[in-house]
Amino acid sequence: MRSAAALLVDCLATQGCDRIFTVPGESFLAVLDALPDQPAIDVVTCRQEGGAAFMACADGSMTGRPGVAFVTRGPGATNASIGVHVAHQDSQPMILFVGDVARPMQGREGFQEVDFPAFFGPICKWAARIDDPARIPEYIARAYATAINGRPGPVVLSLPEDMLIEQVPISLDPRPFVTRATQAACPDAMQALFDLIADAASPIAIIGGAGWNTKAREYFQQFAERVGLPVATAFRRQDAIAPSSPVYAGNLGYGPNPKLVERVKNADLVIAVGARLGEATTDGYDVPSLEHPGQLLVHIHPDPEELGRVYRTDLALCCAVDEFAECASLWEDSGIIAFDAGAQAHAEWLEWATPHSSDAALDLAACVAAMRDMLPADTMIANGAGNFAGWWHRYWRYDAYPGQLAPTCGAMGYGVPAAVAAALRYPDRTVVAVAGDGDFLMNGQELATAMQYGANLIVVVVDNGAYGTIRMHQEREYPGRVSATNLANPDFAALGAAYGAWSARAETTEQFLAALAEAKERMGLRLIHAKTDLERIAASGATISGIRERAKG
Template sequence: MTGMTTGARLLTECLSANGVDTIFGVPGESFLAVLDALVDHPEMRFITTRHEGGASFAAEAHGKLTGRPGICFVTRGPGATNASIGLHTAQQDSTPMIVFIGQVGRSMMEREAFQEVDYKAYFGSIAKWVAQIDDARRIPEFVSRAFHTAMSGRPGPVVLALPEDMLSGEAPQLPAAPAAHPGQPAPRPADIEDLRERLGKAERPLVIAGGGGWSARCAALLAEWAKRDGLPVGTELRCQDYLDNEHPSYVGDVGIGIAPDLAARIRESDCIVLLGGRMGEMPSSGYTLLDIPRPKQPLVHIHPGAEELGRVYAPTLAIHSASEAFLEAVLAASPLDGGRWAEWTKSARAEYERAAEGLPRAPGAVDPGDIVRTVRRLVPDAIVTNGAGNYATWVHKLWRHRAYRTQLAPTNGAMGYGVPASLAAALAHPEKQVVCFAGDGCFMMTGQELATAVRHRLKILFLVMNNNMLGTIRMHQERHYPARVSATELTNPDFAAYARAFGAFGGTIEDGKEAETVLREALAADGPALVEVKVDPEALSIRKTLSEIRAGA
């Protein structure tokens, strides 16, 4: 006879069977039974964050780092809605993630009970699948489907609602489903031959790598293909670590503020190979680099989600394949004659190097570019995280990523992402230095997670670039409504004192001459350290000052 257990215990056994070792969340009464069941699963640590937005961001970053779904637990109503920002990030970043939500008891549903929300309606447009487990006997089925769905095709987030009485009630002791290892689509031999024929006729090819579902092995295969066939490779927004930035084929990031030379090469290319990405609004410079629906440039689009092929662009050749399977297949074929485009690749690489080193110095006593260069010199192999804001452009243009998943940044442009993402990075890789760049507005959205970093003594350097304004919005404001400032000025705390109040190292850089001394002291700290970098408001963007933008220069 089958023994009995509870829904919560059956759920935790299913998570354990899938290799879950880290859960992010904020405890809530609606899933107390799960918290109790976790006591018997010491292999799974529950990282209590100080806000559900921080928990969902951290879980999303964990999904990026591991390739397995990041796990987040939140309570019903306000807890779930607070977590929505991480779900949206996972959707647009194509990151595997599962959010478990404690739900009101089944007998209270459809009455707008305390904190009741219809999660299928609420999350339906930003999750791959939303469901509610009403019968504890179906927990293994639902959890198995959730893991498979989150990782299959184009990866993304899944939401499972868990009625409180289902979790605490009796359930049969069913076996947990085996760990999910979804199959991935692979190209047909005819696809590879078609691609080879098109590249064989090209003189100005360009590979643009991006999207989700990548791994360290996938990145290594890309590097091998680029080297073997001499192909130039750009990376989509915030996917710069998909190819070693020192690789002779790496030609820059196809993202916000794309280098004019690289944008011109995309327009001039006679064979674009879009590998894994979608070439959305940001990488395409507002859908201007490729015509819709039929691009002028011959376009080969490789994507693991069949629904993405032809969704925006009608490709010349559509290949339904995961990036890794495609790269394995193309490398199994004989090499192409890269001599046809050798000069094209060499000159594109030279343009990238000139663009990175030729940036103007920012006004004021501290140049954000010099801060990035100094940190890069001190800890070149760090995992770098950031949220959204103009400060991030210095990071994207000047940091050289040498290995896969040394960059954690939101392609959906979510402010506040960098701090929780740095928690996930430091927990997953305690042997590595983690550096979080944040603007003053960006940091204050999730800065309370500094308490989480201190609690776990995480090796994170937080750099808060403080110009006392919401810089990106101020830039647009000055462009469209010059000298009519409204709602973009900020009043900030003493960030170094704020850090010390939590028990972290706190330092300040007011002059570039003191930067290296302060940064070395921060990096030597036992645990998290925060350095406030006071930036002149004139240093509003990487290429133009506030005054120049206001004047329309």
């Protein structure tokens, strides 16, 4: 006999789980007791459940297998819910295990009791409670299959603490390793797609999202370059194609190149591959519009429930995006004459993405340009939410895959935990967390986790003394009436040093470049506190005073 918790841990190992992120709780002590007996699984102790869930979400996005987190019931689970929400909207595989009240206590509002299937159901693919320890192999296999198949996403399983200590027969084995169910593109649908491309005058592709991986990147890029198809990436999916590709047209979302927006609006054929075409990517379902009159829309997605769900779709292909990309790259009888539009769109992006100097004391465009010059091309950039991220989205080159960790749902506090997960997953690559001041203070305590596990990363805290994105909207809607958006911040360099990091403060571009040069030569945790001017609110060049005056006018 062995404990149900030991069986659970063995099931995770069988599914290839090699790392768990956790904030320990008394509700799953039996699991904590079983983990040292399973050396294949590394345990990372975090400082807040939201940070642990963000790390698991990021880990899943990098590996394609579910990132795994364990938290306790009540406040532990509710803290972790933000990571579940991000994994859901970002279509990333993740499994959250929640220690739960004992089965005899259920339904009595026991200590920290929450109905977890009801609580998490709307923001995950599947939420359930394991009451019978003999069914643990079944539940774990189903959790993995659910998380990775179709549109990837999060699963939440609650674990009653008395169930975990029950004894089960040693002969009760884990189920075999679960692989992603793939479906190739229909040949007839592929021929129809190529016919549409051949008849188009101004096609464009929007890529990145569910199930995207290195195979999809390589093969779709080959196909697009062969036919000269302009390729835009969905919001915060900029590593879906190499920026050096002669057909890369830039990224959609917040603050895109206006010429790219016009190109999408004027396209007669839009090919969406993997992308949900969500609100951020389409600027409120306007680029393209929901009914897109005068345009044809082809949507390729691994989950049939996403096809035709929001947009009117003229041709839907339900298949794995990497299988589709490979099929497209090998298609022979296409009859397509190569377009010039791909090269034109790429030239427009290069012009847009070339940093232009400003008179700001600390010029973020120049800082990003210096990072590109000083750091390796395969550097990974992780960021949370805020206007600060716009400078990296516009000027950084996401050269490697995976190379971008950024929440498409706009969750603050994601960058530092995601960077910790990336540094542990890729110890030989340079990892940079970029965070705004408000953003950093959501989960900056995970610097302690970085130090504890020897994570090798650079943190750049962009400090303008405000919740900048909200301030920008505030000035647009209620010009000059500032409320609740100003921040009194700590000395972030001193805070980083308190965690044990090498740190520096930069108030000018020259100071930032000097700090970056020194940080590059060091190892371990490094933090640069970049003090910026709130007036310079966006990478587009927008200023607070300009927004205010236009709003008043």
